[in-house]
Amino acid sequence: MSPIDVQRLRQATPGCQSGLVHFNHAGASLPSQATLDAILDQLHREARDGPMEAGEHGAVLMENARRAAAYLLNAPAASVAFASSGSTAWNLAFQALGPWHPGDRILVGRHEWGGNLASMQLAVQAGARVEVIPCDATGAVCPQALEAMIDTRVKLIDLTWLPANGGLINPAQAVGEVAKRHGIAYFIDAGQALGQLPVDVQTLHCDVLKSAGRKHLRGPRGTALLYVRPAFLEQLQPAGRDVFSAPLSAHGFDLRDDARRFETSEVSFALLAGLGNALQELNQLGIERVWERVSQTGARIRTALREIPGIALYDLGTHQSGLIAFNLADWDAFELKRRLGLQRINIGANGVAYTPLDMQARGLTSVARISVSPLNHDHDIDSLMAALRELRG
Known part of the structure; x- marks a missing residue:
């Protein structure tokens, strides 16, 4: 199975041409020009x-x-x-x-x-x-x-x-x-x-x-x-x-x-x-190829997040999807989302109402969420990690 041509995919997507770093595909992804x-x-x-x-x-x-x-x-x-x-x-x-x-x-x-x-x-x-x-x-x-x-x-x-x-x-x-x-x-x-x-x-x-x-x-x-x-x-x-x-x-x-x-x-x-x-x-494109790319990107992001002091990951299960829930110490998840957005870096943030039974069971009031797509490339990841380190101080 050949890998996805990420650059070609991005060139066909207007949102990827404006300097936007989009990690909120679980909220709404970026449509193609077609x-x-x-x-x-x-x-x-x-x-x-x-x-x-x-x-x-x-x-x-x-x-x-x-x-x-x-x-x-x-x-x-x-x-x-x-x-x-x-x-x-x-x-x-x-x-x-x-x-x-x-x-x-x-x-x-x-x-x-x-x-x-x-x-x-x-x-x-x-x-x-x-x-x-x-x-x-x-x-x-x-x-x-x-x-x-x-x-x-x-x-x-x-x-x-x-x-x-x-x-x-x-x-x-x-x-x-x-x-x-x-x-x-x-x-x-x-x-x-x-x-x-x-x-x-x-x-x-x-x-x-x-x-x-x-x-x-x-x-x-x-x-x-x-x-x-x-x-x-x-x-x-x-x-x-x-x-x-x-x-x-x-x-x-x-x-x-x-x-x-x-x-x-x-x-x-x-x-x-x-x-x-x-x-x-x-x-x-082929959903198997999409899932392979999403899995690889998600794994790289999880590894990078673990290297940032103050990051807490909230993964469950034995295998993970391209949705990555985390919090940054001393930051409210919604405020973190807002501040990253000012830098044109989009992530999500979820409160208790979205998944109330699980959030309450784990004692969580909110989580920040990164969600990936085949559209995301290495520069997106590097930009997000650099912004999180800067906000961590």
């Missing part, structure tokens, strides 16, 4: 020909994006729906899984995304319980402990695969094997996984998987994708419906028999044109 062009081309088409009249071409671009997403996931195109955000996609599927009853159990990892936990309160109000799967000695979700928790009241297992507050990679496939063995619905939040490492929904045994377009996929904000396993689709009854998701038939308004039952008639073809281009670029 992705920007795809968005603008559809907008110009709508302005020139009429927004509705340009919809026919936009619909073709949307289906191109669907096929590209399906290829990346190793899934049928009909199992992919688009949404405006990762949280919206997850909520659509979760709400469609109801109704919830007293005694229903939802099992989650300690690293669950705060937005998902907030959505679960609707089930809690109906009498369901949210319970945390114990971690193993490395801090990852323990499949054996999960197995011991299973009974007939468990309605959903939900896993945040790569938590927002660190480099942990949870054992998503092993969790999926438990869920499949017991016939329990299994949702994966792959917001930090898709576009960073290989994702095969067949081997994961998941019923639902979601991810935002703006993160490692390098698509535009306002886009996300939702995968629903075809055989599981009939178990999901979306609360919101319109003439697209439930078109009129001789029998009434019938839900579509594919994942598009979660879509609506109103959509931004321009944004989906951009997402489609980003997905096609990723598929052409």
Whole structure:
């Protein structure tokens, strides 16, 4: 497997041409010029020909994006729906899984995304319980402990695969094997996984998987994708419906028999044109090559951080992703992010609300976060480390 031509990748990305050092790809990555062009081309088409009249071409671009997403996931195109955000996609599927009853159990990892936990309160109000799967000695979700928790009241297992507050990679496939063995619905939040490492929904045994377009996929904000396993689709009854998701038939308004039952008639073809281009670029680049580059860059950054006095790393698990959580002594994480930003060095910062169960369990109030991409090169790393040493004093 040949290495990625990083310089060529950067030359095709406007954000890399302005002196910006971007290590916030887990928040939102940098789009290519071709992705920007795809968005603008559809907008110009709508302005020139009429927004509705340009919809026919936009619909073709949307289906191109669907096929590209399906290829990346190793899934049928009909199992992919688009949404405006990762949280919206997850909520659509979760709400469609109801109704919830007293005694229903939802099992989650300690690293669950705060937005998902907030959505679960609707089930809690109906009498369901949210319970945390114990971690193993490395801090990852323990499949054996999960197995011991299973009974007939468990309605959903939900896993945040790569938590927002660190480099942990949870054992998503092993969790999926438990869920499949017991016939329990299994949702994966792959917001930090898709576009960073290989994702095969067949081997994961998941019923639902979601991810935002703006993160490692390098698509535009306002886009996300939702995968629903075809055989599981009939178990999901979306609360919101319109003439697209439930078109009129001789029998009434019938839900579509594919994942598009979660879509609506109103959509931004321009944004989906951009997402489609980003997905096609990723598929052409090769996700295995991306993951190899991300792993190498992440390892180098972790080594460099350990050489700076006052740096504390917060990695969990046996293998780490390209998300690196840390703190610098005597610095608030959000203030550190701001100060680096003044030097045009972008990192992230997470508070308790993002991953409340894990942050509280580890006694953390905030963490600074570096997240890498194949776009990052040695100069980026050197610039960040020099800035951190300067701020450390």
